[in-house]
Amino acid sequence: MIEGALWRRWVFYNIPLILFVIVLLFPFYWMIITSFRPDGELYKPWNSPLYQPFWTNKPTLEHFVYLFEETDFGQWMINTMFIALMSTAISLFCGVLAGYALARLTFPWAGSLGTLIFITYLVPQTLLFIPLAEIIRDFRLGDSPWSLILTYPTFLIPFCTWLMMGYFKAIPKELEECARIDGASRWKAMLFIIVPVALPGILSAGIIAFTLSWNEFIYALVFLSSPEEKTVAVGVTSELIRGDVFFWGSLMAGALLGSVPVAVVYSFFVEHYVSGLTGSVKG
Amino acid sequence: MAEVTLRKLNKYFDTTHVVKDVDLTIRDKEFMVFVGPSGCGKTTTLRMIAGLEAVSSGEIRIEDTVVNEVPPMDRDIAMVFQNYALYPHMSVASNMAFGLKMRKFEKTEIAERIKRAAAILGIEALLQRKPRQLSGGQRQRVALGRAIVRDPKVFLFDEPLSNLDAKLRVQMRVELKKLHERLAVTSIYVTHDQVEAMTLGDRVVVMKDGVVQQVGEPLELYNRPANRFVAGFIGSPAMNFADVTLAESNGRAVAEAPGLRIELPGELAARAKSRAGCKATLGIRPEDIHVAGPSDAAEHCFDSSVEVVEQLGSEILLDTRVGSALFVASIDPTVRVRAHDKLRLALKPGRLHLFDAESEAAI
Numbered sequence: 001m002i003e004g005a006l007w008r009r010w011v012f013y014n015i016p017l018i019l020f021v022i023v024l025l026f027p028f029y030w031m032i033i034t035s036f037r038p039d040g041e042l043y044k045p046w047n048s049p050l051y052q053p054f055w056t057n058k059p060t061l062e063h064f065v066y067l068f069e070e071t072d073f074g075q076w077m078i079n080t081m082f083i084a085l086m087s088t089a090i091s092l093f094c095g096v097l098a099g100y101a102l103a104r105l106t107f108p109w110a111g112s113l114g115t116l117i118f119i120t121y122l123v124p125q126t127l128l129f130i131p132l133a134e135i136i137r138d139f140r141l142g143d144s145p146w147s148l149i150l151t152y153p154t155f156l157i158p159f160c161t162w163l164m165m166g167y168f169k170a171i172p173k174e175l176e177e178c179a180r181i182d183g184a185s186r187w188k189a190m191l192f193i194i195v196p197v198a199l200p201g202i203l204s205a206g207i208i209a210f211t212l213s214w215n216e217f218i219y220a221l222v223f224l225s226s227p228e229e230k231t232v233a234v235g236v237t238s239e240l241i242r243g244d245v246f247f248w249g250s251l252m253a254g255a256l257l258g259s260v261p262v263a264v265v266y267s268f269f270v271e272h273y274v275s276g277l278t279g280s281v282k283g
Numbered sequence: 284m285a286e287v288t289l290r291k292l293n294k295y296f297d298t299t300h301v302v303k304d305v306d307l308t309i310r311d312k313e314f315m316v317f318v319g320p321s322g323c324g325k326t327t328t329l330r331m332i333a334g335l336e337a338v339s340s341g342e343i344r345i346e347d348t349v350v351n352e353v354p355p356m357d358r359d360i361a362m363v364f365q366n367y368a369l370y371p372h373m374s375v376a377s378n379m380a381f382g383l384k385m386r387k388f389e390k391t392e393i394a395e396r397i398k399r400a401a402a403i404l405g406i407e408a409l410l411q412r413k414p415r416q417l418s419g420g421q422r423q424r425v426a427l428g429r430a431i432v433r434d435p436k437v438f439l440f441d442e443p444l445s446n447l448d449a450k451l452r453v454q455m456r457v458e459l460k461k462l463h464e465r466l467a468v469t470s471i472y473v474t475h476d477q478v479e480a481m482t483l484g485d486r487v488v489v490m491k492d493g494v495v496q497q498v499g500e501p502l503e504l505y506n507r508p509a510n511r512f513v514a515g516f517i518g519s520p521a522m523n524f525a526d527v528t529l530a531e532s533n534g535r536a537v538a539e540a541p542g543l544r545i546e547l548p549g550e551l552a553a554r555a556k557s558r559a560g561c562k563a564t565l566g567i568r569p570e571d572i573h574v575a576g577p578s579d580a581a582e583h584c585f586d587s588s589v590e591v592v593e594q595l596g597s598e599i600l601l602d603t604r605v606g607s608a609l610f611v612a613s614i615d616p617t618v619r620v621r622a623h624d625k626l627r628l629a630l631k632p633g634r635l636h637l638f639d640a641e642s643e644a645a646i
Contacts, residue, residue: 182382
């Protein structure tokens with residue numbers, strides 16, 4: 001908290017904070033208001049009389065109805081959920097094991113291997129999708145959820161590995177040594193001691209991995225083509241923009257519903273999430 | 284009946300030689316303390332016994348089994364760590380039960396053992412708490428409890444008291460001693476605190492730079508240090524040293540330094556005579572120096588100028604200058620003395636130590 005006169009608190013704390021919050025939340029507000037606004041208001045020119053861009057007096061659910069009745073939106077949600085959960089599970093499993101190995105086991109080239117994994121994370125997806133498309137085609141995985149479940153880990157595993165590596169390093173070595181003296185094998189010590197202690201870290205990695213795969217666009221756009229296989233991000237943009245016609249109401253309704261699962265996941269785990277990111281291991 | 288034997292034990296970290304040819308037998312039921320300054324290899328030695336560090340060369344036996352290649356879980360040892368290493372996600376009872384569960388003990392047996400250990404350590408009321416709800420001393424007790432429920436062949440302690448405050452440390456030291464008497468299990472205890480070493484150990488190993496300097500009972504180390512390092516390390520305040528030249532005059536051996544001329548007594552004199560003319564280091568403990576009185580022979584007295592007076596209540600510590608040497612003297616608290624006083628001090632001739640100037644070994 002800023003100390004001193006009231007005006008200092010307003011100038012240096014409250015006003016910047018309010019501006020920041022407005023900038024952050026305005027897109028969400030715009031999304032919500034647009035999804036409930038009838039088409040008649042949406043396509044009104046800005047210079048017409050009684051133009052109310054920030055409010056509507058006639059809220060409607062017509063865009064949501066359209067979304068569920070005229071498109072495969074429900075199916076897209078299921079697809080996205082399945083793909084995000086599966087790729088997160090795979091990436092977490094590999095990331096936890098790899099992170100543990102890099103943090104705890106001493107083997108030749110451990111350091112360089114860690115760096116190498118990090119470098120793969122730095123290769124932009126916008127380049128990587130070209131060779132991956134070839135691979136997906138060769139394995140005949142195109143237009144199936146597996147094309148994404150197996151390609152998302154290419155960027156999720158390096159990410160999880162690095163996050164978990166840092167987290168494992170912060171856990172005192174003695175915990176594990178004590179467990180091994182207490183009669184646990186290395187494997188059991190990891191399972192019963194290190195993993196439970198690292199749970200906040202694992203949850204953080206899981207949440208971020210889930211969000212990344214939920215929001216992923218390029219791979220989903222390239223690898224999936226039939227409407228019923230699409231994910232929310234791709235489905236909404238490809239089915240609700242036809243030519244140069246934007247179905248703004250349904251687009252925003254889709255975006256709103258599409259962001260619900262992520263919001264739920266975040267708010268549900270937020271306590272763990274914060275302690276996970278700050279890496280606190282309470283002794 | 285667990286005896287721990289180390290034979291020509293060596294440890295290298297890459298090219299650094301941290302433990303050098305350690306030969307040692309820790310007898311059954313003995314409380315052995317490893318003491319030395321940081322980086323002397325004492326903790327590494329302990330960790331090799333625990334199986335947490337690989338042995339570079341040499342042999343470790345527990346009872347009659349060579350355990351070099353035995354994983355820690357199969358060595359039947361328990362270890363107490365400096366930072367306690369309590370499992371933060373488990374209650375006190377689960378912390379203590381973990382080792383037994385891993386060894387597939389019956390539930391009733393586990394409960395019985397936890398109850399007994401908790402009673403010994405007075406932590407019955409804490410069993411359902413999580414480690415973060417405990418104070419430092421309580422955590423230490425839980426860590427001890429986790430070790431004793433296992434009923435292991437050997438206890439290993441890695442500086443277990445150094446995270447406690449001074450008062451608690453003294454209290455836990457006494458409890459550890461009682462605990463060892465009660466359990467009578469072979470124990471190896473690592474510390475850098477020579478007071479802990481002296482008070483706890485049946486025998487003490489003094490280490491420096493990976494080499495064992497001396498092994499012996501605490502008083503043996505105190506009274507007959509094998510070299511200058513042990514002499515300076517054991518005892519508080521530390522032993523005083525003065526560089527002297529040995530000489531023989533009128534058939535008596537004397538140690539001379541500027542401002543200091545001390546006649547060496549009996550046996551020490553005999554050993555010193557053969558080295559007449561050689562350089563040596565004279566050692567005398569602060570508690571063996573007192574203010575000269577009429578009963579002190581002139582050959583064992585010397586003049587000093589007091590630089591600092593430290594009143595401790597039970598004694599006075601004087602930092603004095605004797606010729607070019609600095610001596611600390613522990614004197615009777617009734618003596619009235621102030622800084623910059625000139626004072627004539629006397630030493631107990633029987634308590635003198637001499638060390639070779641080159642090898643630093645005791646003469």
